[in-house]
Amino acid sequence: MTAMVLDGILPAERAVRSGPPHPLGNDGSWRVYPRTEQEIRDLLTHADREGLQVTVSGGGTKRGFGGQRKRYDLEISLAEYKGVIEHRAGDLTMTVHAGTPIRELAEVLAAHGQMLPADPRWPGSATIGGVIAANDTGPKRLAYGAPRDFVIGVRAATPDGRILRTGGKVVKNVAGYDMNKLWIGSMGTLGILLEVTVKLRPLPPDRGLLLIGFPAGAQGEIQTYVNRLQASSLEPVALEVLNPSLSARMAGWERDTLAIAFEDRPEAVTYQLERAEAERSGMTESVVMRGREAEDWWMRFAEITPDATASIDPERPLISAKVALKNTDVAAFVGKATEQAVQRKLEAFVHGGAGHGISRVYVRGEQEPVLHYLQVLRTFVEKRRGSLVSDQMPLSWRKHFDVWGYQRIPRSLMEGIKQSFDPNRTLNHQRYAGGI
Amino acid sequence: MFRKKERHSDPLIRKLMKLVGKEHVLHRQADLVAYECDGFTLQRGKARAVVFPGETKEVSAVVRLLHRERVPFIARGAGTGLSGGATPLGGEVIISLVRMKKLLRVDLDNRTAVVQPGFVNLKLTQAISKDGYYYAPDPSSQYACTIGGNVAENAGGAHCLKYGVTTNHILGAEVVLPDGEVIRLGEDGIPDQPGYDLLGLITGSEGTLGVVTEITVRILKAPEGKQTILAYFDDVEDGSRAVSDIISAGIVPAALEMMDRTAIEGVEAANFPVGHPLDIEALLLIEVDGIEAGFQSEAEDIVDVCRKWNVREVKVAKDEQEAAAWWANRKTGFGAMGAISPDYLVQDGVIPRSRLPEVLNKIRAISQETGLRIANIFHAGDGNLHPLILFDAQKPGEKEKALQAGSRCLKACADAGGSITGEHGVGIEKKEEMRFIFTDEEIEAQTRIRSVFNPDNLLNPDKLFPQPGRCAEVKQEIKEQQGLKV
Ligand SMILES: Cc1cc2nc3c(=O)[nH]c(=O)nc-3n(C[C@H](O)[C@H](O)[C@H](O)COP(=O)(O)OP(=O)(O)OC[C@H]3O[C@@H](n4cnc5c(N)ncnc54)[C@H](O)[C@@H]3O)c2cc1C
Numbered sequence: 001m002t003a004m005v006l007d008g009i010l011p012a013e014r015a016v017r018s019g020p021p022h023p024l025g026n027d028g029s030w031r032v033y034p035r036t037e038q039e040i041r042d043l044l045t046h047a048d049r050e051g052l053q054v055t056v057s058g059g060g061t062k063r064g065f066g067g068q069r070k071r072y073d074l075e076i077s078l079a080e081y082k083g084v085i086e087h088r089a090g091d092l093t094m095t096v097h098a099g100t101p102i103r104e105l106a107e108v109l110a111a112h113g114q115m116l117p118a119d120p121r122w123p124g125s126a127t128i129g130g131v132i133a134a135n136d137t138g139p140k141r142l143a144y145g146a147p148r149d150f151v152i153g154v155r156a157a158t159p160d161g162r163i164l165r166t167g168g169k170v171v172k173n174v175a176g177y178d179m180n181k182l183w184i185g186s187m188g189t190l191g192i193l194l195e196v197t198v199k200l201r202p203l204p205p206d207r208g209l210l211l212i213g214f215p216a217g218a219q220g221e222i223q224t225y226v227n228r229l230q231a232s233s234l235e236p237v238a239l240e241v242l243n244p245s246l247s248a249r250m251a252g253w254e255r256d257t258l259a260i261a262f263e264d265r266p267e268a269v270t271y272q273l274e275r276a277e278a279e280r281s282g283m284t285e286s287v288v289m290r291g292r293e294a295e296d297w298w299m300r301f302a303e304i305t306p307d308a309t310a311s312i313d314p315e316r317p318l319i320s321a322k323v324a325l326k327n328t329d330v331a332a333f334v335g336k337a338t339e340q341a342v343q344r345k346l347e348a349f350v351h352g353g354a355g356h357g358i359s360r361v362y363v364r365g366e367q368e369p370v371l372h373y374l375q376v377l378r379t380f381v382e383k384r385r386g387s388l389v390s391d392q393m394p395l396s397w398r399k400h401f402d403v404w405g406y407q408r409i410p411r412s413l414m415e416g417i418k419q420s421f422d423p424n425r426t427l428n429h430q431r432y433a434g435g436i
Numbered sequence: 437m438f439r440k441k442e443r444h445s446d447p448l449i450r451k452l453m454k455l456v457g458k459e460h461v462l463h464r465q466a467d468l469v470a471y472e473c474d475g476f477t478l479q480r481g482k483a484r485a486v487v488f489p490g491e492t493k494e495v496s497a498v499v500r501l502l503h504r505e506r507v508p509f510i511a512r513g514a515g516t517g518l519s520g521g522a523t524p525l526g527g528e529v530i531i532s533l534v535r536m537k538k539l540l541r542v543d544l545d546n547r548t549a550v551v552q553p554g555f556v557n558l559k560l561t562q563a564i565s566k567d568g569y570y571y572a573p574d575p576s577s578q579y580a581c582t583i584g585g586n587v588a589e590n591a592g593g594a595h596c597l598k599y600g601v602t603t604n605h606i607l608g609a610e611v612v613l614p615d616g617e618v619i620r621l622g623e624d625g626i627p628d629q630p631g632y633d634l635l636g637l638i639t640g641s642e643g644t645l646g647v648v649t650e651i652t653v654r655i656l657k658a659p660e661g662k663q664t665i666l667a668y669f670d671d672v673e674d675g676s677r678a679v680s681d682i683i684s685a686g687i688v689p690a691a692l693e694m695m696d697r698t699a700i701e702g703v704e705a706a707n708f709p710v711g712h713p714l715d716i717e718a719l720l721l722i723e724v725d726g727i728e729a730g731f732q733s734e735a736e737d738i739v740d741v742c743r744k745w746n747v748r749e750v751k752v753a754k755d756e757q758e759a760a761a762w763w764a765n766r767k768t769g770f771g772a773m774g775a776i777s778p779d780y781l782v783q784d785g786v787i788p789r790s791r792l793p794e795v796l797n798k799i800r801a802i803s804q805e806t807g808l809r810i811a812n813i814f815h816a817g818d819g820n821l822h823p824l825i826l827f828d829a830q831k832p833g834e835k836e837k838a839l840q841a842g843s844r845c846l847k848a849c850a851d852a853g854g855s856i857t858g859e860h861g862v863g864i865e866k867k868e869e870m871r872f873i874f875t876d877e878e879i880e881a882q883t884r885i886r887s888v889f890n891p892d893n894l895l896n897p898d899k900l901f902p903q904p905g906r907c908a909e910v911k912q913e914i915k916e917q918q919g920l921k922v
Contacts, residue, residue: 090680090790091819113686135628146627148636149604164881168873170786172601172818172858174590174640175866175873176900177882181636185628202686227545231568233660235726268730324628327546357627385623387630409631410619416888417632420881433630 009042010034014080021071023312024064025395026055026431028075035080037194041157044192047074048159048426055428056188058099058127061307062134064392066187066403068430076192078129084108085195092200093152093169098129098193110203117144117201119298122307129193134391135185138302140261142355143237144201147184153197154183158190159426169197182417188428189436190421204263208273209294211287212280213255216244219335221281222258223328226354228279229260234272237261238298239355241331243338246349250301251287256334258354259301261294304349305362308392316364319393321374323352323359325386330354336380337361344369357386371401382406404433448505452487452529455497460488460535471530474517475577476865478781478835483510483524488535492610492618492649495531499647500616502529508894511647513554513585516577518782519863521589521642525898531647533584539563540650548607548625550652553584557591560653569655572599575859576767584648590640592859594691594766595723597817599656601859603639608652611638611645614895618649625652637885642861644896645889662690662725663735664759667742667750668716672696675718676792678745679816682722683789685741687734691723692817693766696796698776699811699824706772708764716748720816721766723759769813770824777809777826779835783842785849786858789819798848799823806841808834820858821849847872867902 006015014033021027034040047054052073057063059079078099085095089112096105102116102123109115119138120131130136132147132154144150153167166179182190214222226239238261242250247257262272273288280286289297305318312318325333330352337359341348346369352359361377363370378388382405390403407414411434418425418436430436449463462468463485472480484507489495502509509529512522524530537554544567549560557578560571574593575581581591587609592601599605608622621635629635638645669675675694682689695703700712700719712719722738724731735752742750753759773780787795796812799821803810811824823845827838846856850872857866870879883901886893 088788088790090684091788092683093788145600145604148633149600162877162881164878165874166878166881168786168853168855170788170819170854170858172592172596172786172815172820173855174592174601174859174861175855175857176862176870176879177645177885178590178603178636178640179882179885181633182885184633184636186632202688205686230545230547230657233568233657233727235659264727265730265733267733268727271729272727322628324626326624326626386626387628389630404630407631408620408623408629409634410617413619413634413888414631417885420884420888 005046006030006032009046010039018075022063023314023394023396024308024392025069025398026057026063026067026072028055028072030073031075031077033077033080037157037163040076040081040192040194041161041163043074043076044157044159044426045161048424051424052426053429054426055431056192058130059101059122059125060309061122061126062130062391063308064394065134066431067395067428068398068435070395078127081194082127087112089114093171093197094200095153095169095195095197096128097195099127101125101127102131109200113203114200115203116198117150118147119302121302123302125307125309128196128198132184132193132196133186133188137358139238139240139259139353141358142239142353143235143263148181150199151180151184151196152199154180154193155195156183156191156193159422159424164191167197171199187432189418189432191427206264206266206269207291207294208262208269209289209297210260210273210276211251212258212260213247213251213253213285214258215283216255217335218256218283219331221283222256222331225258225280226331229276230355232275234275235262235264236355237263239353241334241352241354243334243348243350245347246304246351250297253285261298312394316366317394319363319370319374319390321361321377321388321390323361323377323381323386323388325357325359325381325384327354327357329384329386330357330359333359333381337377340373340376344373346370346373367397371397374401378405407434448507449485451501452485452498455501456487456489456494460490462486471512471524474515474520474522476518476520476523476863478839479520479523479864481524481526483530484527486530486532488532490535492612495612495647495649496616496618498531499612499614503615503894506892506894508897510896511584511588511643513582514556514580516581517585517589517863518784518860519857519865521861521863521896521899523864525864533582536649544569546625547655547657548652549655550650551583552650553648554582557581557583557586564655565658568658570658571605571653572656573602573605576770583651583653587639587648587651588641588643589859589861592815592820594693594815597692597815598688598690603636605654606635606639606651607654609635609638609648610650612647612649614646614890614892622652625654642863642896642900644886644900646895659725661728661731662723663731664753664762665722665735665738665750666753666762667720667722668713668748669718669720669745670716670748671746672718672796673793674745674747675720676796676816678720678742678747679792680790681741681744682738683817685737687724687737689722689738689817690725691721692815693721694812694814694816695719695766695769696812698809699769699813702772702776702811703765703769705775706768708761708768710761710765721762766813773811773824773826778828778830781825781827781838781842782860783821783823783825783845784857784860785821785823785846785854787819787821787849787852787854789816791852792816792819795821795848795852799845802841802844802848806837808838808841810841815858818858819854843869862900864899867900870902
């Protein structure tokens with residue numbers, strides 16, 4: 001790739017020659033900032049024709065997620081391909097450019113009393129396209145679902161120059177295959193998301209948050225309490241278990257904590273907070289937050305650790321992993337991950353959704369103990385038929401740890417899908433599960 | 437003598453019998469008649485045979501055989517589909533899943549249930565309601581349709597406005613691929629299995645990517661309570677504006693349904709009348725649910741919105757019986773058209789809900805121009821219209837006219853930025869209408885995906901996508917095979 005070629009496609013000030021390779025990998029010798037669909041299409045087809053390797057980024061918060069290559073030839077950043085295209089407030093739908101940061105969307109929507117039904121991490125920098133491609137979800141997934149539930153349409157560019165629309169602009173649609181699903185979680189291996197249409201929700205009239213601190217090691221008790229709550233008719237939007245070190249930061253006590261959120265009309269929030277409080281046992285302590293205070297707490301929760309754009313301590317980098325399990329294994333997993341970290345003198349923040357099955361581990365330490373730690377957790381998780389995927393790790397470590405883990409989906413199908421979008425393996429090559 | 441000879445005439449039938457047992461194969465012409473179409477009755481075709489496997493292994497063995505012999509085949513549930521998805525075009529072997537109808541497991545703590553594909557939708561809720569749980573997707577055909585069929589069609593229902601359609605409730609599946617290989621997608625209902633979301637792709641693929649042989653679904657806790665509201669309007673536009681205002685008020689009702697005057701005439705003449713006045717132009721049937729303290733005030737707000745839009749009468753169901761009667765009246769709405777018309781065609785378009793008044797006007801114009809009455813029963817909250825085109829197939833040319841009117845309704849939806857189907861699928865009925873919303877390139881992107889799973893297009897061939905030319909080829913191929921083997 002040369003400056004001259006890029007010159008023909010976009011202005012020189014939007015093509016930057018990169019410095020030394022990023023320790024997290026997934027950057028390119030050149031980074032370009034296209035602003036139009038035509039520019040993105042031209043960059044991609046040029047690369048495809050010339051056999052150049054391309055990676056795509058949004059806010060750069062997932063730079064450490066997957067990938068085996070030292071470097072790509074070109075990093076197409078969508079950071080300047082952003083903004084709301086159409087907000088159909090009466091239809092509760094919105095179409096936006098893929099590079100729009102989540103918080104920017106949320107602000108536009110809040111002015112209309114609406115929200116994106118999602119609470120992914122680092123909303124200030126993570127873009128809607130990146131959140132979809134990485135399938136990032138937060139604690140409120142319990143009530144609001146995941147990208148697969150709110151994405152109703154996509155416009156994307158494929159390496160061979162096609163612009164494909166999948167889905168549409170209406171909330172219910174079964175015309176043809178549900179191709180939207182292919183973009184979700186596929187780490188940009190099939191095409192570059194240009195525009196996405198999402199389903200919205202009204203902002204809840206009120207919010208309540210109940211933090212319950214349990215005595216250390218009381219995973220069984222947490223589970224019993226969760227089961228009781230889930231068997232009642234209460235409708236929590238989050239049921240997140242936090243380990244003691246994370247609790248120390250988020251709740252001010254070093255105990256296992258259950259964070260229970262309710263979002264509804266004020267009278268319904270009050271009623272549910274009271275019922276949930278009444279169910280807790282004497283061994284516990286609790287705090288209640290309401291409205292703005294509850295919302296701010298979740299904002300902080302979305303930034304437990306700095307994102308991948310922060311500077312990296314090469315000796316003790318921050319590693320994160322996403323774990324999927326049955327709901328009833330989540331509290332036990334948080335306990336296990338905590339106990340194993342303590343044994344290894346590793347510092348680990350762990351939390352998990354006891355109502356949606358996704359847990360997250362953030363750990364800092366040296367390579368050998370940390371990778372061993374993750375391996376032990378993976379064994380625990382896979383025994384329970386779940387998965388552990390590391391979504392942040394330096395490139396050099398990824399040579400020693402298969403970030404995606406055991407692959408259950410037949411390779412031929414995975415390869416076949418990749419082949420039908422990107423036959424030359426131009427996009428995010430080797431970044432995805434199964435080396436795709 | 438004759439029967440014996442017939443049985444032995446087709447070696448394929450003999451092989452199928454060997455795999456699943458003689459009594460589980462239908463092949464006599466008279467027995468095949470019932471399988472000539474599904475709920476879309478305007479187009480029919482002859483199957484070569486119908487097999488009834490009893491377990492996944494048998495499904496796989498049957499599929500392997502058909503794949504090896506290059507015989508096209510179709511999975512079939514209850515046959516309630518409304519777009520011809522399970523209808524043979526000629527010469528396919530139908531794999532009926534109705535014998536695989538067990539509820540395999542229920543895990544209340546994890547809110548999951550595992551069913552076989554032939555398990556009937558409503559039976560799931562019936563099986564778990566004693567514990568206070570239910571299965572949310574509730575197509576009006578839920579007393580008959582199978583969960584396997586629901587997965588294939590990504591079925592919706594009245595309560596999908598708040599709770600989502602089938603795809604939002606499917607956590608795992610066992611699938612027999614078109615070459616007979618058995619794969620599992622999602623384990624134990626655990627979300628986010630690494631790799632492309634094949635589960636999401638297969639849901640709604642109308643039985644063209646694989647035969648689903650086991651399904652893990654999400655079940656929900658029944659809400660603390662609910663309230664059902666009925667509102668009568670003298671003007672359709674007023675009713676439509678009320679729908680928009682309810683949504684803009686930040687309320688997400690569990691259901692928000694609408695019927696127009698012709699539809700009301702039908703349901704009141706059929707088996708479940710509830711005494712709706714016959715001179716109103718539209719009614720809204722609205723349900724709010726959740727935490728009592730919250731939905732009580734939501735119900736009050738909804739009543740206020742209806743009043744603002746000149747409602748003639750608005751009432752809250754006084755008890756469960758009354759609400760159930762209103763719902764039975766609504767859910768049997770399609771069939772009720774039989775009471776006022778010899779035949780009817782159900783259409784299924786989607787529009788952004790704010791365009792409701794405009795599209796309803798267009799549908800009225802189509803009705804006037806074609807001279808066919810069109811009743812509208814629909815999921816107003818999510819903009820999913822069901823124009824019911826009333827006609828008389830005995831009258832020459834009326835069937836064609838009805839089909840045309842249906843297609844024009846879909847065009848009106850597409851032109852308003854909508855879709856040609858919200859829950860009934862494309863099947864054979866709307867193949868050509870796919871072009872209203874997708875370019876050739878976008879359709880081709882989808883057929884490429886089909887080729888990944890179903891490279892020989894043996895599984896449910898010639899459905900879902902417009903493919904001029906292709907259809908003729910396959911039929912020729914089938915004819916040749918039959919010619920060779922009969
Ligand atoms: C009166 C009436 C009301 C209806 N109301 C609604 C409604 O409210 N909402 C709605 O969404 N639909 C509705 N429908 C349509 C229909 O009931 C649904 O599409 C339903 O999901 C079909 O299920 P089935 O078991 O009858 O499938 P079938 O009609 O037998 O098959 C439908 C499609 O699924 C495929 N298929 C079936 N089983 C499998 C399997 N195990 N694996 C792979 N593919 C398979 C078939 O090949 C076919 O393409 C209604 C139909 C009627 C007659």
